[in-house]
Amino acid sequence: MTASLAWLAWLLASLIILLSTRNPLLLVVFLSLLLALGIRLSAPPDRKRWLGQNLRFIGTMILLSALINFIFTHTGATRLFSLPKDWFLIGGPFTLESLVYGGINGLVISSLYLTFTLLNKALSIQQLTRLIPNAFYPLTLITTISLTFFPSIQERTRQIKEAQMIRGNPMEKLTDWIPILIPLMVTSLENAIQLSESMTARGFQANKGSRKPSAGLAILILATFLVFAGWVLSLFNYPLWISWGLYLIAAVSLALLLSAQSRAIQITHLHQDRWEKTDVFATSTFTLVFLVLLGLILGQKTAFLSYSPYPALAFPTLPPAAWLLGLVPGLPILLRPHDHRD
Amino acid sequence: MITATDLFFQYPQSASPILKGASFSIQPGSLTLIAGASGSGKSTLLRCFNGLVPHFTGGEIGGKLEVLGKDPIRLGPEQMAAWISLVFQEPETQFVYDQVDEEIAFALEQTGLPRSEMQARVDSACQFLGLDGLQSRRIATLSGGEKQRVAIAGALVTQPKILILDEPTSQLDPQGADEILRYILDLRQKLDLTILISEHRLERVLPYADRVAWLPGDGSVHEGPPQEILPLLEQVPPSVQIAKQLDLSPIPTRPEDFPRVQVNKSGPELTAGPNPAIFPVESLSATNLAVTLGNREILKQVSFRLGQGELLTLMGANGAGKTTLLRAVLGLVPSQGARMIMGEHIENASLNALIRQVAYLPQNPNDLLFADSVLDEMNVTLANHDLSLPPDEIQQHLARFGLSKLTAAYPRDLSVGERQRVALAAITIYDPPILFLDEPTRGLDYGSKRELVKLLKKWQKRDKSILVVTHDVEFAALLADTVLVLDQGQVAYHGAPGPLFTQSPVYQTQTAKIFPGTGWYRPADIDPAQISLSENG
Numbered sequence: 001m002t003a004s005l006a007w008l009a010w011l012l013a014s015l016i017i018l019l020s021t022r023n024p025l026l027l028v029v030f031l032s033l034l035l036a037l038g039i040r041l042s043a044p045p046d047r048k049r050w051l052g053q054n055l056r057f058i059g060t061m062i063l064l065s066a067l068i069n070f071i072f073t074h075t076g077a078t079r080l081f082s083l084p085k086d087w088f089l090i091g092g093p094f095t096l097e098s099l100v101y102g103g104i105n106g107l108v109i110s111s112l113y114l115t116f117t118l119l120n121k122a123l124s125i126q127q128l129t130r131l132i133p134n135a136f137y138p139l140t141l142i143t144t145i146s147l148t149f150f151p152s153i154q155e156r157t158r159q160i161k162e163a164q165m166i167r168g169n170p171m172e173k174l175t176d177w178i179p180i181l182i183p184l185m186v187t188s189l190e191n192a193i194q195l196s197e198s199m200t201a202r203g204f205q206a207n208k209g210s211r212k213p214s215a216g217l218a219i220l221i222l223a224t225f226l227v228f229a230g231w232v233l234s235l236f237n238y239p240l241w242i243s244w245g246l247y248l249i250a251a252v253s254l255a256l257l258l259s260a261q262s263r264a265i266q267i268t269h270l271h272q273d274r275w276e277k278t279d280v281f282a283t284s285t286f287t288l289v290f291l292v293l294l295g296l297i298l299g300q301k302t303a304f305l306s307y308s309p310y311p312a313l314a315f316p317t318l319p320p321a322a323w324l325l326g327l328v329p330g331l332p333i334l335l336r337p338h339d340h341r342d
Numbered sequence: 343m344i345t346a347t348d349l350f351f352q353y354p355q356s357a358s359p360i361l362k363g364a365s366f367s368i369q370p371g372s373l374t375l376i377a378g379a380s381g382s383g384k385s386t387l388l389r390c391f392n393g394l395v396p397h398f399t400g401g402e403i404g405g406k407l408e409v410l411g412k413d414p415i416r417l418g419p420e421q422m423a424a425w426i427s428l429v430f431q432e433p434e435t436q437f438v439y440d441q442v443d444e445e446i447a448f449a450l451e452q453t454g455l456p457r458s459e460m461q462a463r464v465d466s467a468c469q470f471l472g473l474d475g476l477q478s479r480r481i482a483t484l485s486g487g488e489k490q491r492v493a494i495a496g497a498l499v500t501q502p503k504i505l506i507l508d509e510p511t512s513q514l515d516p517q518g519a520d521e522i523l524r525y526i527l528d529l530r531q532k533l534d535l536t537i538l539i540s541e542h543r544l545e546r547v548l549p550y551a552d553r554v555a556w557l558p559g560d561g562s563v564h565e566g567p568p569q570e571i572l573p574l575l576e577q578v579p580p581s582v583q584i585a586k587q588l589d590l591s592p593i594p595t596r597p598e599d600f601p602r603v604q605v606n607k608s609g610p611e612l613t614a615g616p617n618p619a620i621f622p623v624e625s626l627s628a629t630n631l632a633v634t635l636g637n638r639e640i641l642k643q644v645s646f647r648l649g650q651g652e653l654l655t656l657m658g659a660n661g662a663g664k665t666t667l668l669r670a671v672l673g674l675v676p677s678q679g680a681r682m683i684m685g686e687h688i689e690n691a692s693l694n695a696l697i698r699q700v701a702y703l704p705q706n707p708n709d710l711l712f713a714d715s716v717l718d719e720m721n722v723t724l725a726n727h728d729l730s731l732p733p734d735e736i737q738q739h740l741a742r743f744g745l746s747k748l749t750a751a752y753p754r755d756l757s758v759g760e761r762q763r764v765a766l767a768a769i770t771i772y773d774p775p776i777l778f779l780d781e782p783t784r785g786l787d788y789g790s791k792r793e794l795v796k797l798l799k800k801w802q803k804r805d806k807s808i809l810v811v812t813h814d815v816e817f818a819a820l821l822a823d824t825v826l827v828l829d830q831g832q833v834a835y836h837g838a839p840g841p842l843f844t845q846s847p848v849y850q851t852q853t854a855k856i857f858p859g860t861g862w863y864r865p866a867d868i869d870p871a872q873i874s875l876s877e878n879g
Binding site: 179199270 | 420427434436450453454460697706712722726727754768769
């Protein structure tokens, strides 16, 4: 599984699962598979370090989240101890349920963090930015440059700081940073000008195409008007299909505009995702999971995923369908994700 | 190929034009060296050819310029990019992507070229420049020379007719520079390119150039074969200086082209090892210094000493560990081994204690300059050290660096050479006994280098100890009492400059190449009375 779209579908499926459940069993399965995937995506010498770092992060996150909820949320049947109620924010009963609920939140936050970390591990910046339509090409490039420039700015900061320290700057007060910030800003600006000059000399935006800004603007205004009209009509109890119809027309107009503008800019990329059977399978599966779960959420039929420790703590159950959802993030392991990029 | 008639250009808010009445032409298929002092307009002229001047810079342009029958002033750089490619001085600042092949393909992506053709052109450019196998590498992991080759490959993929290189070797060691120039020469032959190279170190490019365009600084451009232009130049490399001294005509562009010279002098006995007797009082020493960063051994058991009043030049290829050695001595990177200053161990000394003894000029003097005036820069250093000096003493110090008339100037508005001197004055205002300079000749023309040599010699006469890191062989030869060469973190040579500059294939100076076996390695060593030119030479 190497295609960016397959990973994007994986992200969407993972996020919708994470945001629709508080079942700790499901979350533990989910998180374990994320860790397993992370190990698979790391370079062999880095695997131990990566796992250690992330286990520490998860532990800290669960502990912090549990403590914060325990201290500030005073509901639940199993009281462990109490503080006087007139104590600001922390006064009241301290319950086992709030501690567990905080811990579950910690699991969700850790899983969200790991999901994005793994996406970043699986795809390069270029693969991610290539997903942005050509109409936004300058924006894509700015994102790429910003991300690739960050390490060089860090290195420049180190060099300037070192030079100023050897000159005798004690680096003790906030004002001691001025001798670092000014050269850093000036150098960054000079580099930005030079990069811009180099990009111009290499034909950047030489092939802008014949965009018609006035037509694009008109479509944008029309789409905004349609969305607004649909919303107003729904407020006055007009049939809902009229509003949805207007939303649909607006969405299609915007999609057509974006497509036309992207086609007008003739930019090609050296690298393209190679679609393999596993990518098609993964993209279809993750999209299906996303759509089914979205339908269930809209139809309010996600009781099989729900769990709450309130009012009184009870052991969670996990029906087979929920087990299956928990396994979703681990699917790329079976589909042989590409080797680590490091 | 390129024809300029009465070309005029003045930058916005500039008092005078930088190009004025420039009329010349560049021959198709030639390799033209663009020469001139800092600020003479070399980079401006190069940017005129692809329309960056005036489209990117603004300013007033006049006269007529034709490049490949086209008018770059009308078409602008985006259109001219199809025929003319420009490689800038610092490759790092022109990279858009972080991966080699994507960076090379950037210009092609802009043209909407089909992917298969793009890949073929990238492969071909990589093959020409010896980048095979590096396509999927991250640029940050490449050496300086490899980065420069990536930048040139990125310029070649559009299959330009003209390739312009703005100081392509300024950041490279002698081997790296030679390698890049050999690639450029190869490209010229295989691709029938017209190449223009601007360079301060003329000795590097002159052997390869068949034309020279000289900008004397008055706005004009003199173009012609080297033999015609070189006699006009005031600032010249040692080989040309020697040819002028010997009254040779035409002037040879390479030491190998000199007529056979007979010198009625046998070479002196050259002693290789360092001679502590010349500088008996020790200022600084390192014994078995070792630095390991991550899994990489950067320095391996390096030992050296710097005597009082001694000028030591530290040389070696890019990545040999030269800057790390300076940082290790100052305790800025963790190291093993003994370090001493003025006879006292400094392994556990704080940075504050060390910098009272050692001043350090980093590779980029701009890293130091942030104050509103040259005078303020001096006061900042004094304040950092909780010191104050009477105004006349500060003025005296500035005069020593030729900065008397620039006390009120904004340092960043000054020329490269002047900024270098301001930074040097700022770090030495408290009169430290030891001075470290890291690559001080980057971007300096011959005049500024000469000034720097004089300054350092004056400083040395005041019994100061100086350690200079440099790639510049000719500059090192003018300065060094002792040379330390590092190779992959180890001491490859430590001793008197004579043997290194006369015998080493990498570090041999032009003078030594012209007068082998004489022990001469600087133009000042030459005694014309002892020379006779052979008739068949």
